[in-house]
Amino acid sequence: MNIGIIGLGNMGQMLVKGLCKSGMISPRDLIVYNRTAEKATALRQLYPFQVAECAQTVCQKADILFLCTKPLDMLPLLRELSLPPHLHLVSVAAGVSLADLESVHSGPVSKVIPTVTSEENRGVSLYMNNAKVTPSERAALLQLLEALGTVEEITEAAIETATILTSSAPGLIAGILEEFAQAAVRHTPELELDSARRMLVETMIGTSLLLERQGLGFDQLIERVATKGGITQEGLSVLGRTLPRAFDDLLHMTTEKHTLLKQLVRRQNDSHTSKTPTQKGESQ
Ligand SMILES: NC(=O)C1=CN([C@@H]2O[C@H](COP(=O)(O)OP(=O)(O)OC[C@H]3O[C@@H](n4cnc5c(N)ncnc54)[C@H](O)[C@@H]3O)[C@@H](O)[C@H]2O)C=CC1
Numbered sequence: 680m681n682i683g684i685i686g687l688g689n690m691g692q693m694l695v696k697g698l699c700k701s702g703m704i705s706p707r708d709l710i711v712y713n714r715t716a717e718k719a720t721a722l723r724q725l726y727p728f729q730v731a732e733c734a735q736t737v738c739q740k741a742d743i744l745f746l747c748t749k750p751l752d753m754l755p756l757l758r759e760l761s762l763p764p765h766l767h768l769v770s771v772a773a774g775v776s777l778a779d780l781e782s783v784h785s786g787p788v789s790k791v792i793p794t795v796t797s798e799e800n801r802g803v804s805l806y807m808n809n810a811k812v813t814p815s816e817r818a819a820l821l822q823l824l825e826a827l828g829t830v831e832e833i834t835e836a837a838i839e840t841a842t843i844l845t846s847s848a849p850g851l852i853a854g855i856l857e858e859f860a861q862a863a864v865r866h867t868p869e870l871e872l873d874s875a876r877r878m879l880v881e882t883m884i885g886t887s888l889l890l891e892r893q894g895l896g897f898d899q900l901i902e903r904v905a906t907k908g909g910i911t912q913e914g915l916s917v918l919g920r921t922l923p924r925a926f927d928d929l930l931h932m933t934t935e936k937h938t939l940l941k942q943l944v945r946r947q948n949d950s951h952t953s954k955t956p957t958q959k960g961e962s963q
């Protein structure tokens with residue numbers, strides 16, 4: 680199977696590294712195109728994938744195509760391309776719906792929200808597909824996604840909040856840990872910032888292992904750490920007072936951003952369909 684990737688930024692590179700590292704595919708199964716050719720050249724030293732001279736070549740040669748450009752680059756690029764009707768199109772863009780993708784491709788279409796952690800073959804890929812995706816196309820895609828970590832099938836109604844929990848979360852967790860380290864150093868200047876960061880990273884890895892290998896729930900882990908009447912309990916009550924508001928704000932603001940992005944994508948679509956064929960030709 681030829682796996683096409685257009686766009687070799689964070690997500691395109693994650694797909695190359697994650698899929699190749701998993702051993703599920705050989706780099707030769709990948710055919711890749713990026714606007715900036717140097718990115719492909721550097722990565723190809725490690726994973727000798729096929730490089731296409733243009734995006735159209737990827738469409739012609741691939742059986743499944745991962746489109747990894749930014750949301751607002753996606754539909755304009757797809758309109759420039761001539762997609763073979765059988766091609767299974769997979770978008771990874773936040774804010775681009777299955778309906779948006781169906782407006783540019785009459786064949787099988789899936790939407791995946793991947794995560795940067797899949798570069799290490801862990802993490803959650805969110806997945807949904809349209810009615811044109813056959814059981815064997817779906818199975819082939821799920822096999823690739825399972826090589827990258829775990830897969831959660833999701834609805835359009837839940838995908839935005841789930842995106843924050845799976846796909847934004849690595850960045851958000853890093854942001855939380857940085858604030859934690861900075862606060863520790865503000866509170867205790869004798870502690871070095873890099874030392875505080877190292878302590879938190881190792882502690883986060885240990886915490887993840889306890890949760891995973893011992894199957895502990897968050898509440899069980901808290902019970903093990905927070906000695907009754909002890910120190911951690913004081914910290915937890917501060918979190919209980921302050922964090923609900925912070926996370927409510929975070930989800931509110933990220934939902935607003937999703938809404939804005941969807942409006943911009945829809946506007947791109949509306950302005951395209953309202954143009955006459957002649958005007959369309961002029962704008963290209
Ligand atoms: N970064 C992340 O953790 C996640 C990103 N996403 C989605 O993935 C998509 C890509 O995000 P990133 O990889 O972070 O962005 P990025 O900016 O790192 O990568 C985009 C890439 O697309 C290339 N590109 C743009 N137009 C092109 C064209 N016409 N032909 C070929 N290549 C073209 C750019 O050169 C760039 O390398 C976005 O739609 C985003 O919503 C989804 C989940 C997680």
Ligand SMILES: O=C(O)[C@@H]1CCC=N1
Nearest residue numbers: 773842843846847848
């Ligand atoms: O921040 C973003 O827009 C992308 C989508 C989810 C994670 N990264």
